[in-house]
Amino acid sequence: MSNFVQLTMNGAGPGLCLTCGSLRHCFITLYLLSDYPAKLTVHTSEGALMSPDKSRDQDLRRFSEMRALVTGGAGFIGSHLTERLVDAGAKVLVIDDMSNGVQQNLSAVKDRITLRRGSIVDTALARSAVKEHEPEIVFHLAARNLVMSIKDAREDAAVTIIGLLNLLDAIRQTDRTETFVHSSTGSVYGEPVESPQTEKHSRTPTSPYGISKMAAEDYLRVWNKLYGTQYVALRYYNVYGPRQSANESTGGGVIPVFANRLLAGQPLTVDGTGKQQRCFTYVSDVVKANLLAALNRKCWCDFYNIATTERIDVLSLAKLMMEVSGVKTPIKFGPERPGDIMRFDPSIELAARRMGYAPEVSLRDGLAFYFEWLRSTRKQ
Ligand SMILES: NC(=O)c1ccc[n+]([C@@H]2O[C@H](COP(=O)([O-])OP(=O)(O)OC[C@H]3O[C@@H](n4cnc5c(N)ncnc54)[C@H](O)[C@@H]3O)[C@@H](O)[C@H]2O)c1
Numbered sequence: 001m002s003n004f005v006q007l008t009m010n011g012a013g014p015g016l017c018l019t020c021g022s023l024r025h026c027f028i029t030l031y032l033l034s035d036y037p038a039k040l041t042v043h044t045s046e047g048a049l050m051s052p053d054k055s056r057d058q059d060l061r062r063f064s065e066m067r068a069l070v071t072g073g074a075g076f077i078g079s080h081l082t083e084r085l086v087d088a089g090a091k092v093l094v095i096d097d098m099s100n101g102v103q104q105n106l107s108a109v110k111d112r113i114t115l116r117r118g119s120i121v122d123t124a125l126a127r128s129a130v131k132e133h134e135p136e137i138v139f140h141l142a143a144r145n146l147v148m149s150i151k152d153a154r155e156d157a158a159v160t161i162i163g164l165l166n167l168l169d170a171i172r173q174t175d176r177t178e179t180f181v182h183s184s185t186g187s188v189y190g191e192p193v194e195s196p197q198t199e200k201h202s203r204t205p206t207s208p209y210g211i212s213k214m215a216a217e218d219y220l221r222v223w224n225k226l227y228g229t230q231y232v233a234l235r236y237y238n239v240y241g242p243r244q245s246a247n248e249s250t251g252g253g254v255i256p257v258f259a260n261r262l263l264a265g266q267p268l269t270v271d272g273t274g275k276q277q278r279c280f281t282y283v284s285d286v287v288k289a290n291l292l293a294a295l296n297r298k299c300w301c302d303f304y305n306i307a308t309t310e311r312i313d314v315l316s317l318a319k320l321m322m323e324v325s326g327v328k329t330p331i332k333f334g335p336e337r338p339g340d341i342m343r344f345d346p347s348i349e350l351a352a353r354r355m356g357y358a359p360e361v362s363l364r365d366g367l368a369f370y371f372e373w374l375r376s377t378r379k380q
Contacts, residue, residue, distance in 0.1 A: 061088065061089070063090040065090070067136050070092055070093070071095045071138070071139070071140045073141070074098060074102060075096065077286055079101070081141070081291075083109050084291065094114070096116075100145070103115070105243050114133070120142050123169075126166035126170050130177075131170070139183075140182050144209065145209065147250065148209075148250060148251055157212045160209075160216050164182075164216045167180070168229060172227055179232060179294060180231040181232050181290055182217070182231055184217055184235045184303065185213050185236055185237075187206075189205070189210075190204035190205045190341065191204070191341055198305075199347075206339050220233055221301075230301060235305050235306060237279040238278045239280075239282075240253055240255040240281070242373040244283075246259070254278075254314060255280065260374070262321060262322065262327045263375065266329060269334045270331055271337045272336035274315030274331075279310065281359065282360075282361035293355055299351075304355070307346040307348050308359040308361075311344075311345065318331055324367045
């Protein structure tokens, strides 16, 4: 198991290794960022966890030796979560069909996980993987994204609905899984009719992606009533950070798309008016929410918004990214994106109360980390 020393320098930050993009951390980060206002966690030699934040370490120790399944673990969020689990001593099985994930995302932990390359839509694969690994916790992240769901709604439904049912059936058969942590999305609400949006807000999704994610939530609720399956569903909002795809045609996030364009000196294209209000959440905060959700029984069998308290519109984001990166390029406006939601304004009060969730990374800090990471990877 890896060890950590946590150093706090002038404030809070995500503790991200900018050299490898890992939420685990390397010594070199310390030297790179010695004047950066961030809380850093750095790798030391093998041994016990060392951190001033004892409560968090004690919690993480509960993952030691725990068997976890991470679907979509070679993807953006899933790979960070996998690393964190491995660092905490969990035995992790990743299932990923590599449709959007890459093996390289798991390079830091490749010798300490089992990777099953295949689709959760494959009933036999899902069943045998669960039977062999007997996971105590399932973190379910495998999904197509919003853009891909518009290109192929059947594929989206197959992965999100059939894939989910395959996993739920498989865990019922082995009867070893304590809880199923499901990655949902703020897109289940559709355009808000109330602000802020609490979890009780009506769900009227505006994309195939939102529809299938809404259906998945309902299956979880009903599976709990029918079979007692324990679950917790986390509705994320505009997650960003290292390793997020910048591929515009397959639904890359706006931050990596803008960042790559800025560093290449290209103009930024804002879809529609640029007045779309967003709530960008740094990936380490989403990873933390997954861990808290898995460990806090009292939050199980419900749905939670996982976001930040900061709001920004896309045009202002483009300007902020220019400021943080120190690169200026022209801004162009393109057509509105189909299925786009104009306003995200989630309340995170329920997650704060029930699981102790509190986002730690401000947008400005998160962008600074992201640019550092991106610049370091572009140099390699
Ligand atoms: N990134 C965000 O802003 C955001 C927002 C809300 C919700 N979410 C949810 O979080 C989860 C992770 O998203 P991400 O941003 O890391 O996306 P991602 O595309 O990087 O990760 C998804 C992973 O699932 C894998 N996958 C897709 N279909 C599969 C299948 N049939 N079988 C096995 N693996 C499959 C992909 O190869 C990929 O590695 C998804 O469920 C997504 O809907 C993400």
